[in-house]
Amino acid sequence: MxxxxxxxxxxxxxxxxxxxxxxxxxRVLAGGTDLLVQMRAGAVSPGVIVDVKKIAEMTTIxxxxxxxxxxxxxxxxxxIGDHPRLGQVWPGVVEAINLIGSTQIQGRAxxxxxxxxxxxxxxxxxxxVAAGAxxxxxxxxxxxxxxxxxxxxxxxxxxxxRGEIVVSFTLPPRPPGSGDxxxxxxxxTEMDIAVVGCGVSLxxxxxxxxxxxxxxxxxxxxxxxxxxxxKALIGSRLEDEALEAAAAAxxxxxxxxxxxxxxxxxxxxxxxxxxxxxAAIAAERAAAGGKH
Amino acid sequence: MPKLHVxxxxxxxxxxxxxxxxxxxxxxxxxxxxxxxxxxxxxxxxCGACTITVDDRxxxxxxxxxxxxxxxxxxxxxxxxxxxxxxxxxRKFVEMAALQCGxxxxxxxxAAKALLDRNPDPTETEVRYWLAGNLCRCTGYDKIVRAVxxxxxxxxxxxx
Ligand SMILES: Cc1cc2nc3c(=O)[nH]c(=O)nc-3n(C[C@H](O)[C@H](O)[C@H](O)COP(=O)(O)OP(=O)(O)OC[C@H]3O[C@@H](n4cnc5c(N)ncnc54)[C@H](O)[C@@H]3O)c2cc1C
Ligand code: FES
Ligand code: FES
Numbered sequence: 145m146x147x148x149x150x151x152x153x154x155x156x157x158x159x160x161x162x163x164x165x166x167x168x169x170x171r172v173l174a175g176g177t178d179l180l181v182q183m184r185a186g187a188v189s190p191g192v193i194v195d196v197k198k199i200a201e202m203t204t205i206x207x208x209x210x211x212x213x214x215x216x217x218x219x220x221x222x223x224i225g226d227h228p229r230l231g232q233v234w235p236g237v238v239e240a241i242n243l244i245g246s247t248q249i250q251g252r253a254x255x256x257x258x259x260x261x262x263x264x265x266x267x268x269x270x271x272x273v274a275a276g277a278x279x280x281x282x283x284x285x286x287x288x289x290x291x292x293x294x295x296x297x298x299x300x301x302x303x304x305x306r307g308e309i310v311v312s313f314t315l316p317p318r319p320p321g322s323g324d325x326x327x328x329x330x331x332x333t334e335m336d337i338a339v340v341g342c343g344v345s346l347x348x349x350x351x352x353x354x355x356x357x358x359x360x361x362x363x364x365x366x367x368x369x370x371x372x373x374x375k376a377l378i379g380s381r382l383e384d385e386a387l388e389a390a391a392a393a394x395x396x397x398x399x400x401x402x403x404x405x406x407x408x409x410x411x412x413x414x415x416x417x418x419x420x421x422x423a424a425i426a427a428e429r430a431a432a433g434g435k436h
Numbered sequence: 437m438p439k440l441h442v443x444x445x446x447x448x449x450x451x452x453x454x455x456x457x458x459x460x461x462x463x464x465x466x467x468x469x470x471x472x473x474x475x476x477x478x479x480x481x482x483c484g485a486c487t488i489t490v491d492d493r494x495x496x497x498x499x500x501x502x503x504x505x506x507x508x509x510x511x512x513x514x515x516x517x518x519x520x521x522x523x524x525x526x527r528k529f530v531e532m533a534a535l536q537c538g539x540x541x542x543x544x545x546x547a548a549k550a551l552l553d554r555n556p557d558p559t560e561t562e563v564r565y566w567l568a569g570n571l572c573r574c575t576g577y578d579k580i581v582r583a584v585x586x587x588x589x590x591x592x593x594x595x596x
Pocket of ligand 2: 475476477478479480481482483484485486487496497498499
């Protein structure tokens with residue numbers, strides 16, 4: 145950790161410039177709950193640490209004119225949980241973000257950090273994928289919009305180019321009759337890493353599912369968008385056969401590893417079980433009408 | 437390595453210090469500022485012994501760079517008692533023997549106070565989830581949870 149520089153720029157342009165100039169040795173610091181652990185362990189040793197928490201666009205939540213939300217990538221889980229509207233419209237996204245770590249970790253951990261740390265088990269990512277979130281990325285070549293599922297490239301790797309920063313997440317406007325949910329399986333009730341995580345977002349009209357998205361975590365090198373599971377749900381009334389077909393699609397999408405938290409067989413089986421449970425919660429929330 | 441100059445507020449007092457870019461807030465509190473109430477149990481965010489507040493949010497000071505304190509309001513266990521007068525939580529922890537070795541105690545107290553500040557009437561489940569990031573190897577947690585619930589009841593009665 146010799147000759148490390150710490151910068152806390154107030155603008156994105158400065159942050160991007162500092163990262164680009166660091167020539168691969170620069171790291172964004174959001175909540176630090178992954179980065180500082182990795183630095184202590186000697187797993188990463190950045191030359192320049194760019195703290196993005198003084199950049200207004202990255203630390204605020206805003207409801208857009210069309211009824212969507214824009215969440216700054218560095219907003220803490222605690223602030224997201226306290227937002228008066230976000231949890232009403234997107235309860236699944238908020239519950240997924242709030243599952244990250246303890247109260248203390250929530251005081252700092254951000255959805256941008258959760259995504260860019262690129263753990264396949266990152267809790268907020270399946271819910272954001274299910275929600276159809278896009279991220280705004282800014283880099284030396286300007287801005288681009290990317291679906292959230294395109295950011296992770298593999299464990300610890302992203303598709304971000306040198307000097308690129310995830311600025312914010314955009315959640316689309318919500319039609320009436322929509323609901324989302326996230327569940328993870330962990331051996332404990334708190335403070336553990338997902339064996340499988342599943343996010344589902346649904347729109348129900350007159351008892352029929354008209355839109356669905358499914359995100360699956362911890363069963364492949366990256367969080368997955370499971371389009372076949374969504375197809376099985378859309379057009380159905382979420383009857384048992386449709387749910388079983390969606391569960392089968394989730395199991396088919398799994399390419400998990402064996403580790404101390406779960407075997408390949410166990411993870412695959414649980415992916416199907418969770419899909420059904422999460423879809424039921426999302427449907428209940430959709431029926432409750434989404435209070436917005 | 438050039439030192440950074442940081443201006444901040446700790447327990448209501450303006451404070452300035454110099455730090456290395458990678459020094460943690462916990463290291464600066466303990467080693468530079470002599471505020472040794474916050475403890476290091478793990479240095480990886482798992483145990484909560486280093487819990488402080490930053491702009492009223494609970495944070496593990498072991499997972500925060502000292503440089504990040506610039507312009508923020510920091511609260512530590514040293515700011516909890518008013519002179520010799522213990523905070524009701526501190527008094528209850530002593531009365532109900534909610535500690536043995538005491539390493540975890542400052543973290544539990546700072547975290548429990550933040551809970552009671554926002555929710556004066558938590559359920560036992562809420563207390564247990566809120567404090568899930570604070571580990572204790574001695575008490576088995578039950579006495580700690582009871583002490584927090586008792587304090588909450590007492591503070592509610594006193595506020596009436
Ligand atoms: C005790 C403990 C418990 C935890 N429990 C969980 C859990 O239950 N579930 C879970 O999913 N995770 C968990 N984590 C991991 C971690 O808290 C989360 O991944 C968290 O969301 C990371 O966010 P951060 O803001 O702290 O990221 P940081 O540590 O600041 O950053 C993480 C990585 O992403 C990069 N980065 C951050 N923001 C951006 C950005 N905007 N643009 C580009 N790159 C960026 C950083 O350079 C770094 O490489 C836990 C960690 C600890 C210490
Ligand atoms: S020392 Fe900070 S959480 Fe353990
Ligand atoms: S009293 Fe010893 S760790 Fe809690």
